[in-house]
Amino acid sequence: MAKGGVEYEVAGRTVRLSSPDKVMFPEAGITKQEVAEYFLRVADGAVRGVRDRPMMLKRFPQGIGEAPFYQKRAPKGHPDWIRTATLSFPSGRTAEEVVVSDAAALLWVVQQGCVDLNPHPTRIDDLDHPDELRIDLDPLPGIPWSQVLEIALLSRTVLEEHGLAGYPKTSGSRGFHVLVPIEPRWEFQEVRAAALAVARELERRAPGRATARWWKEERQGVFVDYNQNAKDRTVASAYSVRPLPDARVSTPLHWDEVEGCDPALFTLRTVPARFEAIGDPHAAMDTEPRGDLTSLLQLSAEQLATEPDAPWPPQYPKMPGEAPRVQPSRAKGRRVPKKPLRTIANSPDQDAALAGLERWKARHPAVVPHLEPADVLVDAMRGRYNTWTRIRVNLEHVPPELHPPEEPPDPDDDPTREWRAQWKGQT
Numbered sequence: 259m260a261k262g263g264v265e266y267e268v269a270g271r272t273v274r275l276s277s278p279d280k281v282m283f284p285e286a287g288i289t290k291q292e293v294a295e296y297f298l299r300v301a302d303g304a305v306r307g308v309r310d311r312p313m314m315l316k317r318f319p320q321g322i323g324e325a326p327f328y329q330k331r332a333p334k335g336h337p338d339w340i341r342t343a344t345l346s347f348p349s350g351r352t353a354e355e356v357v358v359s360d361a362a363a364l365l366w367v368v369q370q371g372c373v374d375l376n377p378h379p380t381r382i383d384d385l386d387h388p389d390e391l392r393i394d395l396d397p398l399p400g401i402p403w404s405q406v407l408e409i410a411l412l413s414r415t416v417l418e419e420h421g422l423a424g425y426p427k428t429s430g431s432r433g434f435h436v437l438v439p440i441e442p443r444w445e446f447q448e449v450r451a452a453a454l455a456v457a458r459e460l461e462r463r464a465p466g467r468a469t470a471r472w473w474k475e476e477r478q479g480v481f482v483d484y485n486q487n488a489k490d491r492t493v494a495s496a497y498s499v500r501p502l503p504d505a506r507v508s509t510p511l512h513w514d515e516v517e518g519c520d521p522a523l524f525t526l527r528t529v530p531a532r533f534e535a536i537g538d539p540h541a542a543m544d545t546e547p548r549g550d551l552t553s554l555l556q557l558s559a560e561q562l563a564t565e566p567d568a569p570w571p572p573q574y575p576k577m578p579g580e581a582p583r584v585q586p587s588r589a590k591g592r593r594v595p596k597k598p599l600r601t602i603a604n605s606p607d608q609d610a611a612l613a614g615l616e617r618w619k620a621r622h623p624a625v626v627p628h629l630e631p632a633d634v635l636v637d638a639m640r641g642r643y644n645t646w647t648r649i650r651v652n653l654e655h656v657p658p659e660l661h662p663p664e665e666p667p668d669p670d671d672d673p674t675r676e677w678r679a680q681w682k683g684q685t
Contacts, residue, residue: 264291268298269362271339275369282321282373285503288526293499294368299530300497301361303510303538304375307496308364311377312343312355312385314492319371322501325607326371328645332356333370340366343382347490348574357382374430374498374508379449379487380442387442388449389548392493393424393456394483395434400631401479407516409460409468409480410434414513416459420553425540428521430500430508435493437540439548444555446489447577452551454568455558457482472569473585474635475597475652485571496540497533499526510540598653598661599635604646604672611636611647614668618651621662628656639672646672 263276278291297304315329330353332342341357358364358375367375379388393413397406410426413436417424424436440449457470460482467479486493494500498508509524509532524532566581576583586596603614615634619626635650653661 266294266298266365268365269360271362273362273365273369275365280321282318283503283505283526284321284323286505286527288505290368293373293526294365296499296526296530297364297368297497298361300533301364303533303540304495304497305358305361305364306538306540306544307498308358308375308377310357310359310381310383311379312345312357312382313375313377313495315356315367315370315372316374316376317371318373318501322373326501330355337366339363341382343385345378345385345490373505374500375495376492376498377495378490378492384442387445388487389440389442391422391438391440391449391453391549391551392486393436393438393453394429394486394493395436396481396483397432398474398477398479398481398632399634399636403521405467406434406480407519409464409482410436410516411513412460412464412468413456413482416456416463420557422549422551422554423546425510425543426513426516427496427508427510427540428506428519428524430494430498430506430521430524431502435508437496437543439543439546440551441548444551446487448551448555450484450487451558451562451567452554453482453487454484455554455561457484458561458565459557470568474637474650475585475599478632484568488571488574491571496538497529510538512539515539598656600651600653600662600664601648601667602651603649603669604639604667605669606646606671608636608647610669610671611649615649615651617668618665622660624660625651625653625656625662628660630655648672 263274264278265272265274275291275294278289280290282288282290282293316326317329318326332354340363341359342354343357344352344354346352358367379390379392381389395406395409414424417438422438424438427435429435460468461470469477469479469481470484471477485491494508496508496510500506505526506521507524507526507529509529511519567577567579569581569583570577602618603611605611633652633655635652637648639646639648
């Protein structure tokens with residue numbers, strides 16, 4: 259063991275892991291060294307999920323018990339064998355991001371405090387044309403896991419009808435991902451349009467069970483997050499360890515494993531044995547022909563003939579044909595809001611925002627018994643440089659006479675407020 263650390267010989271390089279005994283997952287007692295050795299055991303699959311893709315580093319230097327920080331730019335002083343690529347963002351800014359191409363670079367990323375990996379859907383030889391469409395299924399609170407799997411299996415049917423192969427995996431959190439390899443011929447806007455077409459088709463086939471609605475107040479069931487295919491959006495890659503107490507893993511599956519699967523069974527301590535026994539269910543992504551989006555884009559054109567483009571994320575400029583980018587309950591000219599919403603908390607610290615929600619409930623105890631799980635809207639907000647949690651409450655199931663008045667959010671620490679006010683003044 260090197261002084262203060264341990265060294266590994268990986269992919270022809272020596273990679274040093276400092277503080278190997280640091281506890282990264284306090285409840286499970288998982289150390290930094292155990293995280294590193296997990297990734298070494300599943301390296302073939304983990305590298306496949308990120309190979310040659312720029313990625314933001316989501317770093318937990320003190321373990322998952324403290325909030326991470328997000329680092330788009332490669333750390334200064336990184337080894338000269340760590341590859342980087344220059345990405346441009348909707349804001350017009352650029353960043354030199356880390357690119358993982360082998361197990362040595364993967365281990366180096368772990369040394370930086372990363373447990374889940376967040377690659378872009380492009381590769382360094384063509385940063386303007388994604389080679390992966392990503393279907394991200396995000397259930398509303400109270401939606402059973404069986405319904406998530408139902409929509410995942412339905413997405414397979416839709417994809418196959420359009421000549422595309424999907425590769426399923428648990429997200430490692432509450433949702434589910436289907437990765438669709440595509441030829442790198444289409445720009446981000448076209449790939450997003452194809453993803454939106456899938457989302458709207460799923461909503462059509464499973465009304466009330468799947469939704470393509472961007473505004474949370476309009477959603478029902480499982481949200482198909484088409485905007486994860488917009489430029490500068492990422493999802494956790496295959497074999498990422500998610501920052502949850504049980505160190506759950508985003509695990510690739512065969513389609514015949516999807517129905518009835520239990521994501522709680524896939525953890526840092528169980529997945530290596532599964533990998534060694536059955537290999538990587540996504541291995542064919544490296545060998546099978548990549549898909550053609552022509553048919554899905556035709557479906558998109560048919561949909562856009564009767565309804566506008568869905569809203570884009572807030573940090574993007576207004577796009578041609580886009581529906582008004584304002585939540586329906588705040589639309590101009592609406593005298594009666596579509597949904598009676600109250601903003602409860604804004605904070606970069608999710609725990610602080612959730613504590614604000616509990617204080618609000620304590621002030622309004624008569625409201626609480628009427629709230630359904632989906633009535634508490636917890637939004638992961640993302641600005642140019644910051645992320646934060648916004649909590650709102652939908653009062654539509656609360657008798658009107660019990661509706662509390664609007665109150666200042668508690669806490670009210672939206673880190674982008676000043677920038678957003680400036681942006682609105684320019685539009």
